[in-house]
Amino acid sequence: MTTPPTTMPQPSPAPATATPPQSSRPSRFGLVFGIVAAVLSVGSIVLAIVAPALTSAPKLHVPQGWKQIYNDNPGNTTALWDNARGCTFPTAGLNISSDSKCGFTPANGVELTNGVLVVAQLAPAADVPLSQDAGILLDDTVLVIISQQGDYMICRSTCERFANTDAPVITGSTVAWHADAFVPNELAVLYDSDQQTVSFYVNGQYVNQVSAGLSSTPTVALTTSTSGEALFTHVTIFAASTA
Amino acid sequence: MSQQPQAWTPGQPVYPQGQVATGQPYQAYPYAQPYAQPYWVYPYPAMVVKRREPGEIYALVVAWIVFAFGILSIIGGLLLLLVAGIATANGSGDSLAVLTTFAGFTLGPILGGVLAIVYSISRVIKRPSPPPSLPSSLAMLMLTIFSLAAAVILWHFYTSPGLAFAILPLALLSGFLPALTILAYGVQQLGPATTRRHLWLSLFFGATMAPLFAIIFEAIAALLILWGLAIIRPDLTPGISSVTDTAPRNASDAIFLLLVIAVVAPLVEEGLKPLGVVLIVRRLRSPAEAFLLGLAAGIGFDMVETIGYIGSGQADWVSISIQRIGAGLLHGLGAAMAALGWYYLINGKGVPHRWLKGFGGLVYAVIQHGIFNASNLLGLLPGPVGDLMSKTTYLGRLPLDSGTILFFGYYAIILGILVYMIGRLRRNLKTPAGTAATSTPSLPTGPEPQPVAGGAR
Numbered sequence: 100m101t102t103p104p105t106t107m108p109q110p111s112p113a114p115a116t117a118t119p120p121q122s123s124r125p126s127r128f129g130l131v132f133g134i135v136a137a138v139l140s141v142g143s144i145v146l147a148i149v150a151p152a153l154t155s156a157p158k159l160h161v162p163q164g165w166k167q168i169y170n171d172n173p174g175n176t177t178a179l180w181d182n183a184r185g186c187t188f189p190t191a192g193l194n195i196s197s198d199s200k201c202g203f204t205p206a207n208g209v210e211l212t213n214g215v216l217v218v219a220q221l222a223p224a225a226d227v228p229l230s231q232d233a234g235i236l237l238d239d240t241v242l243v244i245i246s247q248q249g250d251y252m253i254c255r256s257t258c259e260r261f262a263n264t265d266a267p268v269i270t271g272s273t274v275a276w277h278a279d280a281f282v283p284n285e286l287a288v289l290y291d292s293d294q295q296t297v298s299f300y301v302n303g304q305y306v307n308q309v310s311a312g313l314s315s316t317p318t319v320a321l322t323t324s325t326s327g328e329a330l331f332t333h334v335t336i337f338a339a340s341t342a
Numbered sequence: 343m344s345q346q347p348q349a350w351t352p353g354q355p356v357y358p359q360g361q362v363a364t365g366q367p368y369q370a371y372p373y374a375q376p377y378a379q380p381y382w383v384y385p386y387p388a389m390v391v392k393r394r395e396p397g398e399i400y401a402l403v404v405a406w407i408v409f410a411f412g413i414l415s416i417i418g419g420l421l422l423l424l425v426a427g428i429a430t431a432n433g434s435g436d437s438l439a440v441l442t443t444f445a446g447f448t449l450g451p452i453l454g455g456v457l458a459i460v461y462s463i464s465r466v467i468k469r470p471s472p473p474p475s476l477p478s479s480l481a482m483l484m485l486t487i488f489s490l491a492a493a494v495i496l497w498h499f500y501t502s503p504g505l506a507f508a509i510l511p512l513a514l515l516s517g518f519l520p521a522l523t524i525l526a527y528g529v530q531q532l533g534p535a536t537t538r539r540h541l542w543l544s545l546f547f548g549a550t551m552a553p554l555f556a557i558i559f560e561a562i563a564a565l566l567i568l569w570g571l572a573i574i575r576p577d578l579t580p581g582i583s584s585v586t587d588t589a590p591r592n593a594s595d596a597i598f599l600l601l602v603i604a605v606v607a608p609l610v611e612e613g614l615k616p617l618g619v620v621l622i623v624r625r626l627r628s629p630a631e632a633f634l635l636g637l638a639a640g641i642g643f644d645m646v647e648t649i650g651y652i653g654s655g656q657a658d659w660v661s662i663s664i665q666r667i668g669a670g671l672l673h674g675l676g677a678a679m680a681a682l683g684w685y686y687l688i689n690g691k692g693v694p695h696r697w698l699k700g701f702g703g704l705v706y707a708v709i710q711h712g713i714f715n716a717s718n719l720l721g722l723l724p725g726p727v728g729d730l731m732s733k734t735t736y737l738g739r740l741p742l743d744s745g746t747i748l749f750f751g752y753y754a755i756i757l758g759i760l761v762y763m764i765g766r767l768r769r770n771l772k773t774p775a776g777t778a779a780t781s782t783p784s785l786p787t788g789p790e791p792q793p794v795a796g797g798a799r
Contacts, residue, residue, distance in 0.1 A: 126475035128538070133477030136519070140485050143511035144492040150504030225734075249437070249656040272437035272656070274509065275502035279658035281734050281741035285501075302657065304502035306436065 156298075156305035159287050161216060161337050168205055169336040173321075179204055181320075191222055192332035195323045196229060200236060202320040203336065210316040213339035217319055218287040222330040225280040232327030235288045238317035241297045241309070243288050244324060249276030253299055253309045275304035283332070290317060292339065316342065397625060404622055405465040408543065412458025415550055419451030438506050438513060442653030445514060446553075446646040454546030461539045471539035479527035486519040490667070493660040498738055503657050516663035517648040521670035524760075525641045528634050528674070531764045535630040535771050540622065544635040547618030548642030548677065556611050556643075563606040571598060596722055603718065608711035612704070615639045615677035620684045629685055630767040636681025637674045644673035664737070665746045668753025672714050675760045676707040683707070714752060721745065 151158075161167075173180050173193035180186060180193060186201035187194045195201055205211065217235050224231035224247045234244030245251040254268040277284050287300040290313055298308040319336060323329040426444035434440040464471065476482070493516055496503070503509050529541070571594060619626075619635045626632050648666045655662040683703025690696035721731035721743075733744040 126472065129475035129477050132475075133481055136477065136482070136485055136522075139511065140489050140515055140519070143515050144489065144496075146508045147493070147496055147503070147512040150508035151500055151502070153505040153508050155505075248654065249439070269433065271433045272439055274436055274438040274504075274506040274656050276656045277658050278654060278656045279661055279741060281743070282658055302502035304504070307433065 151304075154305060158305070159218075159289070159300040159303045162214070162289075162291075162339070165214070165216065165337040165339050166341060167335065168209065168211060168338050168341065169203070169334060172333055173201075173331055179206060186321075189330070191226065192330055193321060193334075194227070194328070194330045195321060196227075196328040198323065198325045200320050200322045202318060203334075205336075205341075210342045211319070211336070211338035212292075212316050212342050214290050214292040215317055215319060215339070216287065216289045216337040218285065218335040218337075219321060219331050220333040221284045221286070222332050223281050223283050227328045227330050229328035230324075230326065231329055232324035233284075233286060233329035233331070234322040234324070235286065236320040236322050237288060237290055237297065237311075238313040239320070240313055240317075241288075241290075241311045242322070243286070243297070243299050244322070245273075245276065245286060245301065246324070246327070247278065247280070249273055249278050249301075251276075251299065251301075251306065253297065253307060255309070255311055269307055269309050271307060273301050273304070273306045275301040275306060277302070401625060402466060404625075405462040407621075408458045409462035409466075411551075412455045412462060415451040415455030415458060417455075419448045419455060422451070423448045436506050437653075438509060438656050438659055439653040441506055441510050442513060442649045445510065446549075446649050450546060450549040450642070450646055454543075454550050457542055457546060461543055465539065471537035473534045474529050474536065474538040474541040475533065476522070476526040476529045479523050479530055482519060482523035482526045486516075486523055486667075489515050489519055490660070490664060493663065494737060494740055497658070497660050497740055509659070513652050513659050513663070514649055516660065517652050517666070518645050520667045521641045521645050521648065521674070524670045524674050525638060527760075528637045528678075528764065531768050532630045532634040532771065535628055535767075536626075536634050540631075540635055541638050544618050545638040545642040548615050548639030548644075548673075549646050550642075552611070552614045552617065552639065552643050553646045555614050556607075559610045559614070560602070560606055563610065564602050567598060567601050567606070596719065600716065600719060604712045604716035607715055608708045611643065611673075612676050612680050612707040612711055615643050615673065616681035616684055619681040620688070623681075623685055623688050626685060626689065628767075628771060629682055630771045632681045632685035633678045633763065633767050636678035639681070640674035640677030641670050643677065644670040647673070658740075661740055661742055664742060665749060668749065668756070671753050671756040671760060672711065675756050675763070676711050678760075678763070679703040679710075680707040710756065714749075717748060717752070718745070720748070 169176075169179065172191075174188045174190055177188045180188075181202040181204060182188070184201070185196065185199035193201060215237065217237075219233065219235060221231065221233050231247045232244060234242055236242050241253070241255055243251070243253050250270070250272040252268060252270045285302050287303075289298045289300070290296075290311075291298070292313070292315075295310055295312045296308050297311045297313075299306045321329070321331055321334070422444065426440075426448060429435075429440060429444070461471070489512060493512055525545070616636045616639055618639055619632060623632065626635070648663075648669050651666055652659045652662045680703055683700045683706075685700075686693060686696050686703065687700035690700060693699065720727055722728060723731075731743070731745050731748070734741045735744055735747065736742070
């Protein structure tokens with residue numbers, strides 16, 4: 100592509116001896132500007148290096164003494180996931196679309212008691228045709244759901260993403276989310292029965308929490324939004340104790 | 343009104359009637375010339391009404407308008423800062439998208455408002471403004487590479503970046519530094535053509551008023567297009583959600599997107615960015631000055647737009663900052679060419695091919711922008727082009743879509759045109775434009791248009 104010749108200003112009939120002006124050297128202002136820019140750059144980099152240590156809550160860790168109940172690709176353990184409501188199991192994992200819900204059934208009739216931690220890994224959003232909105236539903240009561248852009252919602256009882264509900268709702272968006280369609284994400288939900296709180300983590304970073312009293316044996320389900328889709332590639336579930 | 347008796351002082355001449363000479367308007371005396379000598383023989387300087395330089399009133403009016411807008415800008419910025427504080431307190435402080443948006447719409451108005459007040463007052467009191475100065479473009483380029491490299495390395499080390507407030511400065515700099523590198527190049531080459539006052543005010547116009555009006559006009563235009571499509575093809579009416587969806591769902595969505603991003607956005611943005619230059623175009627001394635001020639306005643616009651995009655990447659903000667590294671070229675050269683076009687249209691009396699040059703600059707800006715925006719939809723095309731655009735390339739483990747390579751090629755072309763244009767304009771730049779309040783401006787020679795007035799600018 101070239102610049103249209105019509106836009107070129109005609110050179111003025113300058114004398115042949117005329118020489119172009121020399122480049123303007125940075126004045127004191129330019130020098131100060133450069134020094135400030137350099138200092139700001141270094142300072143910003145240092146700040147970004149320590150940024151993970153400055154979050155309001157520590158990174159996700161499994162509470163001491165909790166037992167690992169499940170740790171697998173759901174696509175390999177289809178029997179443990181309720182596929183009655185439109186969940187499919189491609190080799191990559193567990194695919195849910197359009198408001199479906201896939202409940203987890205622990206092996207050997209075990210029940211999760213006194214708290215539960217669900218860590219779910221997602222495929223890159225580019226792997227699903229719809230917008231990847233992934234959610235974790237605890238005890239059919241507390242829903243934690245996040246959109247492909249990193250906007251999340253935590254609500255009690257049944258709620259639709261971005262819909263107004265009577266139940267208290269927490270919404271926001273988080274810097275911890277990889278909004279790039281080619282980068283996978285991990286979301287985690289921790290129910291602490293002692294403190295009666297549900298905490299939400301993205302890629303190991305604490306995001307938010309809501310107080311909620313669940314049953315003593317909360318159920319676990321994976322879900323998505325009405326217009327979205329989610330491909331869970333790996334799920335790990337811990338419980339404080341089992342019954 | 344009673345008149346105080348005037349005392350005679352030794353040495354002071356008196357009129358034959360015994361009145362003290364005071365410089366009163368002699369014509370008011372009801373009698374014919376009674377003096378022995380005409381009044382101008384007296385050794386007192388005649389009372390001279392100092393005439394303003396041509397265009398001085400115009401410059402003062404502009405200065406006061408800038409002053410008023412500076413105050414409004416600060417008030418608006420502070421109000422937005424208050425909203426940002428409330429939003430942050432309510433849990434939005436963890437979102438880089440929210441923080442960068444607020445940063446763009448508060449930093450610009452507050453800083454720009456302060457500069458507008460300072461510079462307009464300095465103009466009113468005729469304080470001269472020196473030519474602009476920035477660090478060398480090479481130094482700015484090194485800082486850009488340094489910051490982006492650090493961001494890429496950090497992305498590889500941290501799965502999640504941490505506190506959003508702590509990442510914000512680096513994210514902002516990753517958007518600002520590439521743009522300032524381009525501006526530094528322009529200033530390095532054409533700086534003597536203008537003043538620091540004009541350059542920074544132009545940049546902040548591009549960073550405040552232009553995006554504000556662009557948002558409003560583009561939203562109105564998008565709604566009108568939706569309305570039009572609903573009338574023409576009710577069976578294929580797209581929804582508002584189409585604008586924010588990751589991909590168009592059908593042909594109607596694609597047409598809608600094409601119209602909005604490749605037609606409306608270029609027309610609106612290239613129309614608005616140089617308006618600050620148009621406001622003072624009658625006082626500009628050369629095409630080079632118009633070009634440089636347009637470049638500054640485009641850079642200002644790009645800084646606000648780019649940091650908004652960068653924030654939307656959240657943890658992956660660095661990949662967007664890499665993809666947008668040359669957006670300052672797009673916006674900068676576009677606004678520069680448009681400003682040059684306006685310069686010829688308004689000041690170009692007597693310039694050969696005036697209308698062609700004027701409208702050529704404006705059309706170039708719109709077409710350049712339209713091509714860039716339309717290329718975003720190439721991924722929708724079937725066949726090899728669409729396949730290529732849908733692929734991913736990696737910088738380490740950091741994914742970049744293949745469209746980035748296309749954008750980089752386009753940036754290279756725009757950079758070539760920018761260098762060429764600056765070279766042409768620089769050759770026409772005879773001498774540094776005087777900046778002293780009382781200096782006679784050095785005017786371009788030949789058929790180039792001349793400014794309305796000199797004096798402090």
